[in-house]
């Protein structure tokens with residue numbers, strides 16, 4: 001048996017802070033921890049976890065002020081990718097992607113030091129099961145639990161899946177990526193009116209470019225947890241790292257650069273909160289029903305269109 005199959009880790013699967021308003025911010029790719037037994041098999045470059053969504057907690061340092069709950073991954077995506085489906089199915093069939101348990105970097109270089117150590121499909125499957133139990137499942141269980149709590153407490157909930165990526169990555173896209181890539185699973189994960197508001201905020205940001213459901217349409221988290229008909233609106237924001245940090249080693253946060261984009265991200269999250277909280281006032285239950293409707297009962301659509309009076 002490969003040693004990697006006996007997966008152990010000293011780190012909890014996530015960090016979590018509970019807020020006061022109906023918004024959960026998820027950061028599935030900010031983790032940098034790789035258990036030593038696995039790290040020993042990685043190349044020097046891979047041990048530096050270059051494909052991390054660096055510094056997002058700092059960029060979103062206003063989250064607590066907004067009253068958002070925040071869920072933060074601890075392990076590197078090289079251990080397991082929390083934004084991929086558990087069966088490893090491709091998010092973008094026909095396009096180059098990295099997998100649930102990746103074997104290469106965004107630059108298409110091998111993660112594993114020794115070609116003989118490159119995990120086989122069978123090993124990846126076995127490791128996937130072990131890591132799924134230790135990391136992937138707890139993260140998603142927490143997402144589900146917190147969204148259910150927000151929904152029960154507030155009647156609606158919003159999920160913001162926060163990401164960042166290098167602005168130029170020929171493996172995945174041609175040219176330079178727009179700075180603000182909003183993804184709503186082509187409209188399936190959140191109310192289209194909210195998505196339009198967010199896109200407008202992005203396009204109003206001087207000096208930045210924004211797109212909705214372009215190259216990045218939202219990964220597994222957005223697609224799995226966004227259920228607008230049930231009052232849960234999910235949006236993924238994939239930002240260029242050039243908007244706030246150095247895209248190469250040492251991947252430093254650049255406060256003066258970040259100060260340019262931070263207000264726009266904050267405006268987007270304020271718009272999300274205003275949208276779901278207005279939805280509450282305009283038609284959704286003002287407080288959770290004491291008992292959920294029976295299975296099969298007609299569920300009201302997302303309650304945003306009905307204005308009082």
Ligand SMILES: [Zn+2]
Nearest residue numbers: 029053163164
């Ligand atoms: Zn990411």
